[in-house]
Amino acid sequence: MRTVDIIEKKRDGGKLSPEEISFFIQGYTRGEIPDYQASALLMAILFQGMDEEEIASLTDAMRLSGEQIDLSRIAGVKVDKHSTGGVGDKTSLVLGPLVASCGAKLAKMSGRGLGHTGGTLDKMESIPGMRIDLSEEEFIKQVNDIGIAIIGQTADIDPADKKLYALRDVTGTVESIPLIASSIMSKKLCSGASAILLDVKFGSGAFMKTLDKAKELAETMVKIGAHLNRDTRAILTDMDEPLGLAVGNSLEVKEAIATLKGEGPKDLTELVIKAGGIMLEQAHIVSDHKEGEAKIKAAIDSGAGLDKLKAMVESQGGDVSYIDDPTKFKMARFALEVKAPESGYIRRIDSLGIGVSAMKLGAGRATKEDAIDMASGIVLAKKVGDYVEKGEVLALAHTNKDDYAEVLRSIADSFEIGKERPNERPIVYGYIK
Numbered sequence: 001m002r003t004v005d006i007i008e009k010k011r012d013g014g015k016l017s018p019e020e021i022s023f024f025i026q027g028y029t030r031g032e033i034p035d036y037q038a039s040a041l042l043m044a045i046l047f048q049g050m051d052e053e054e055i056a057s058l059t060d061a062m063r064l065s066g067e068q069i070d071l072s073r074i075a076g077v078k079v080d081k082h083s084t085g086g087v088g089d090k091t092s093l094v095l096g097p098l099v100a101s102c103g104a105k106l107a108k109m110s111g112r113g114l115g116h117t118g119g120t121l122d123k124m125e126s127i128p129g130m131r132i133d134l135s136e137e138e139f140i141k142q143v144n145d146i147g148i149a150i151i152g153q154t155a156d157i158d159p160a161d162k163k164l165y166a167l168r169d170v171t172g173t174v175e176s177i178p179l180i181a182s183s184i185m186s187k188k189l190c191s192g193a194s195a196i197l198l199d200v201k202f203g204s205g206a207f208m209k210t211l212d213k214a215k216e217l218a219e220t221m222v223k224i225g226a227h228l229n230r231d232t233r234a235i236l237t238d239m240d241e242p243l244g245l246a247v248g249n250s251l252e253v254k255e256a257i258a259t260l261k262g263e264g265p266k267d268l269t270e271l272v273i274k275a276g277g278i279m280l281e282q283a284h285i286v287s288d289h290k291e292g293e294a295k296i297k298a299a300i301d302s303g304a305g306l307d308k309l310k311a312m313v314e315s316q317g318g319d320v321s322y323i324d325d326p327t328k329f330k331m332a333r334f335a336l337e338v339k340a341p342e343s344g345y346i347r348r349i350d351s352l353g354i355g356v357s358a359m360k361l362g363a364g365r366a367t368k369e370d371a372i373d374m375a376s377g378i379v380l381a382k383k384v385g386d387y388v389e390k391g392e393v394l395a396l397a398h399t400n401k402d403d404y405a406e407v408l409r410s411i412a413d414s415f416e417i418g419k420e421r422p423n424e425r426p427i428v429y430g431y432i433k
């Protein structure tokens with residue numbers, strides 16, 4: 001087989017066989033196929049697309065490029081959840097403990113934030129002592145003992161994706177649904193769960209800007225899962241305004257704790273109830289997701305979800321006293337008020353603007369090597385649909401930096417205020433299974 005023939009076939013709109021796809025993935029991962037040929041093939045895929053079978057073959061070849069986590073020593077259905085990334089997305093820290101408290105097994109590998117999107121691992125590390133680097137043995141034991149573990153990805157998982165993602169980033173080939181879907185799903189499949197719920201976000205703060213694009217990506221990933229015998233489902237959720245009120249690591253952990261106590265923001269609470277209901281159905285704990293939703297609500301009311309978060313934190317070496325008393329989380333030096341320039345209804349809060357501003361306050365990284373400041377970020381005082389008077393506080397900006405003036409302006413600019421009250425928007429727009 002010759003790489004150039006594979007490139008030409010795809011360039012001319014042909015269908016690649018599983019053997020050709022596997023030849024390319026293996027050759028590229030081993031360094032035998034150079035970046036320039038891989039770039040040409042990626043660009044041909046971006047223009048010509050791939051059909052369902054090709055995407056499934058690509059996903060499987062990527063999955064097989066490195067280590068697989070063997071979860072067979074954990075009894076029962078192992079559920080996993082993945083978000084395509086957003087602003088203020090602390091869902092895993094609430095949803096994970098809730099589904100585990102209802103009897104599901106959640107063995108989850110999470111990522112770090114980059115750019116304007118946050119990562120669950122960084123949020124977890126804002127709890128002093130918290131370990132995210134458990135060995136495979138420790139990971140499996142913890143899920144068997146308490147039903148939940150959330151850790152970082154081990155180095156040897158999906159090396160094909162690591163190389164391809166870096167190449168796509170610099171060759172203008174990120175925005176291809178077959179490439180995004182195979183990248184996400186290959187990593188999920190490596191981590192061994194039998195059932196996967198995908199939270200595909202759309203809107204200004206998300207990777208997919210429109211509902212249509214999010215739906216296309218979600219349907220593609222659900223089909224890949226079906227091809228590879230995993231119960232894969234997806235929800236389409238709104239990221240046109242940040243999720244909840246808090247954006248920034250320890251600020252989001254505090255909001256996750258409040259939500260587990262039943263005192264969280266409405267959108268986040270609704271999202272975890274809906275997603276949790278589906279995951280309990282996937283775990284065969286309930287026979288339909290509505291019954292699952294009732295169980296999740298009960299786990300919030302009884303405090304069982306909060307107890308499960310504490311058990312996870314304790315088991316991963318974290319200081320549980322911070323969960324009992326969230327005022328222990330260190331605050332940033334400044335909590336600066338951003339005020340409304342006029343009276344009216346909040347019509348829109350640009351997630352991207354808020355995400356980038358939080359990053360500039362110290363909550364995120366511009367490059368992988370940047371350190372983050374756990375205490376900094378933004379807490380919204382208003383959400384879309386709320387009425388504000390001129391001069392009322394829209395948000396608090398928490399930072400340890402002195403040069404915040406421009407960021408405060410961009411936070412204010414992220415709020416669109418108008419005379420007309422906007423229509424109420426649901427958080428979940430669709431469910432695909």
Ligand code: URA
Nearest residue numbers: 179180181183184207
């Ligand atoms: N997230 C991934 O893991 N891969 C992509 O290609 C896009 C988002």
